[in-house]
Amino acid sequence: MSALIKAAAVPPHDSTAYHCLGQVLDGSPRQSSRKVVAAFPVLEWLHNLGLAKYEEIFVREEIDWDTLKRLTEEDLCSIGVTALGPRKKLVHALAELKRHEGNPVETPDIQNVVVDERNKLATNKLITDYFPGSVARRKRDCISAKEQKETLKSHPSSASRSQQKKNRINNVKHKTVPTWCCIPGTPFRVDAFKYLRRECSHWFLTHFHMDHYQGLTRSFCHGKIYCSSITAKLVNMKLGISWDKLQVLPLNQKINIAGIAVTCFDANHCPGAIIILFEPPNNKAVLHTGDFRFGEEMAKIPILQTCPIHTLILDTTYCDPQYDFPKQEAVIQFVIEAIQAEAFNPKTLFLIGSYTIGKERLFLEIARVLRKKVYVSAAKLRLLECLEFPKEDAQWFTLNEHESHIHVVPMWTLASFKRLKYIANQYAGRFNLIVAFSPTGWTFSKGKKKSPGRRWQQGTIIRYEVPYSEHCSFSELRDFVKFISPANIIPSVNNHGPESTRTMVSHLLA
Ligand SMILES: [Zn+2]
Incomplete structure (x- = not known):
């Protein structure tokens, strides 16, 4: 009734x-x-x-x-x-x-x-x-x-x-908030929207990847969300969070939040990703890397060279000696040369895998060097418009798929030959060769040689796996730890408890 x-x-x-x-x-x-x-x-x-x-x-x-x-x-x-x-x-x-x-x-x-x-x-x-x-x-x-x-x-x-x-x-x-989401000596939480609590009103978001903003919804009413300008735009556009709940953090500039000095730097991960330095009154500075890739630019940041870091909360995605993949520049060069080598056939379609955000640098460099536009879907372009690319970069994106034979597609659509055959059928007549590039660090693991790419072919479909990673390789992680020399390391990825923490930290300090 x-x-x-x-x-x-x-x-x-x-x-x-x-x-x-x-x-x-x-x-x-x-x-x-x-x-x-x-x-x-x-x-x-x-x-x-x-x-x-x-x-x-x-x-x-x-x-x-x-x-x-x-x-x-x-x-x-x-x-x-x-x-x-x-x-x-x-x-x-x-x-x-x-x-x-x-x-x-x-x-x-x-x-x-x-x-x-x-x-x-x-x-x-x-x-x-x-x-x-x-x-x-x-x-x-x-x-x-x-x-x-x-x-x-x-x-x-x-x-x-x-x-x-x-x-x-x-x-x-209601489970305990993990240590890598809490900043000791502060009332702050980082990438902790799965653990929303009334008693906390300062929520930092390092970047707009789902495993970091998971739990954040339009109904968020727990105080302020602190993030970069790009991340704020994405959070507003994709999740519908209103601007009055968002506070944009400037880059490379110390600001005061609730009596604590906070400074953000570019994380060299996806657009808008930041690493955050917290300097609480107890003088035990905490550096939270979010997801990041250590590079020369980061090593030049003066405050990271001088500020003693007590606790380093570290992106340990590839914290295992088996993950020793090449620099991004080497992989970009490999992809460009592969495109040039495969392009002898004018009816070749090139597909570049991309996350919702991430891997932009790869397809942008391809476009710049080859001086060819890349096709992106309307939804992808709306996202790219949030990423604050300068005009000279944005000119390389096109919504007209007939204007380009290099197409940016979701990463998972390239995961198998079966899927690629489906795509090939859709383009039958217009293209007779498909060359797909899956850029991810996951493709390189134990027993595989450190190389900027591997090629497979099944009939008229060629699939490359390229280790284009936006996370640190294992050797970069070790270099970063040496550079920061923290008193304490908290791994933020693959951390299943004290034993895995010990294993990862011992790898890093070996
Ligand atoms: Zn990420």
Whole structure:
């Protein structure tokens, strides 16, 4: 009865709500439940498999539920799930998932989606921006929280199971804030939006990558968010955070926040990424690197040369001697030469992989050196416009795909030959050779030679993996630690507890 009353309260112009409610009221809950599955959280799925340690990789690669279902074993290898045990476990679970997707009697947990839906739709939006239709479809398909509550009332057994899951999610929400998100001697948090607390009102965001802003939504009401000008624009545009909640931090200029000196520097990671120096009154300075790549410019920063750093919170993405990849310049040169070598065929399409933001320097350098425009989608161009490129750089981007045979595409679309064949079919007639470049540091691991690129070919598709990384290689990490010589190091990536901290720190100091 209550569901009927709610139905009457829905405004007549809200056709989406009527459509969803119809599914609940017409006695076909299974149909609506199947659609709810589309938003089931990937991270929860990983957690349930006991593979939570791969959470960061899945977040970094922006794998949403739709993408997850299409992952192949080859994809898993390429994103860094290389160990045989977990990889096979995932392959098996993916096969199970696909099997269940076709099963009409499944009854997924609705309450779980009530808790996560608001965040998930926002975070999934980034990857689906490249395919705008899927966002609209997803919005149509989802059931509003209000409607889900009504569904729960009519399914008490589902509600009790749901409550268990809700409790588990609440436990995750209230777990201790990791040490690498806290700045000792200050009331500040860094990249800690998964752990929002009322008692903190100063939230720093080092850059606009999902694994750093995860948890930040339009409803943020916990004080101020401090970040660079570029990151602030992206947070405003992509997450809908209003400007009154954002405070832009200037670069290379000491400012005072809540009585603490704060200075930011370019992190040489994605556009807008900063490393932050905090100088609290206890004279124990803390340097938080966010994600970064150490280079000559950073080594010239005077305050980093002179200020004694007590605690270094360090991006340890590649804190293992096996990750010794070349400098970005060497990889850019390799890609340019490869394009020149493959371009003997005028019907060649070059694809350059890119994250939502990240890898811009690579395709910009290619355009500059070859004096050729690169095609980007309208959604990508809107993002690029936030990145404060000078006019002479922005002129190299075009929305007209016929104006360029170098196209910038989402990284995951290049992850396997299977996907590339799909792209090749779409371009059949116009191009007869596809040359794809996947720029990521993950491609180089144990046993592989330190080289600026590797080439594979299947018929008319050529795929290069190039170790173009926006994180420090292991040797750069060691150089940086030597340069800063901190009293204390807190690894911020792949830190699973005291043992992994000890291992990483011993690698760095060896
Ligand atoms: Zn990042």
